[in-house]
Amino acid sequence: MRFIVDAQLPKEIAWILKNKGFDAIHTDNLPDKEKTTDDQIREISLNENRVVISKDSDFMDSYFVKRIPPRLIIITTGNINNKELFRLFSNNIDQIIELLDSGNLVEMDNYELIGHE
Numbered sequence: 001m002r003f004i005v006d007a008q009l010p011k012e013i014a015w016i017l018k019n020k021g022f023d024a025i026h027t028d029n030l031p032d033k034e035k036t037t038d039d040q041i042r043e044i045s046l047n048e049n050r051v052v053i054s055k056d057s058d059f060m061d062s063y064f065v066k067r068i069p070p071r072l073i074i075i076t077t078g079n080i081n082n083k084e085l086f087r088l089f090s091n092n093i094d095q096i097i098e099l100l101d102s103g104n105l106v107e108m109d110n111y112e113l114i115g116h117e
Helices: 012-019 038-047 057-066 082-102
Strands: 002-005 023-026 050-054 072-075 105-108 113-116
Touching: 002 012, 002 038, 012 023, 012 082, 038 050, 038 057, 057 072, 072 082, 082 105, 082 113
Parallel strands: 002 023, 002 050, 050 072, 072 105
Antiparallel strands: 105 113
């Protein structure tokens, strides 16, 4: 499985995935870094078959309307510090991957994971 992590999320999210053996990039690894647009991220997700990981609700909207990106992890934790987000993601990574094996959209908030088909 391949991933692209949006700019407003910490690079450590990609690091967690890489340590699990996945191909993961953060927008900071791209030429435009944090200025990489949502459309560029969507294009990369399509061209490179990457799951988008974002807090940006625009990705959820485009997923439901156009199915782009085709696979999405949306983080709906609100404003929490990066250390807490890192802990939540790290503690739930195995379940997130399981949910992606059976669906195309995973929503993670402070208390639960929701898998959507």
